[in-house]
Amino acid sequence: MMPRTSWESLRLDFMQLRAECAINPPIAPAGRLTAIWTAQPVPAQGRWRLNYWNAKDGSGITERFKSRAKYAAALRGFTGGGEDAFPFGLTK
Numbered sequence: 001m002m003p004r005t006s007w008e009s010l011r012l013d014f015m016q017l018r019a020e021c022a023i024n025p026p027i028a029p030a031g032r033l034t035a036i037w038t039a040q041p042v043p044a045q046g047r048w049r050l051n052y053w054n055a056k057d058g059s060g061i062t063e064r065f066k067s068r069a070k071y072a073a074a075l076r077g078f079t080g081g082g083e084d085a086f087p088f089g090l091t092k
Helices: 006-019 063-076 082-090
Strands: 021-026 028-031 033-037 045-051
Touching: 006 021, 006 063, 033 063, 045 063, 045 082, 063 082
Parallel strands: none
Antiparallel strands: 021 028, 033 045
């Protein structure tokens, strides 16, 4: 078996999260977690927020999603830290 790359591992992690937050599998295999961009009045600025459909996140889906997005940012060379890494991992 060929070892997985970091990107392949990240893809599989996101697919797992997608399956865990499905509304009604297999009919609606995803949908309870959304990443929403909120535009700000200042040009080219805004912020990301996560919205979990029923606001009951006992499985830690949102935190795991943020963690995976931060990992994506690190793979892309982001050197900052904290919450700045989360949006960087969702954009570009």
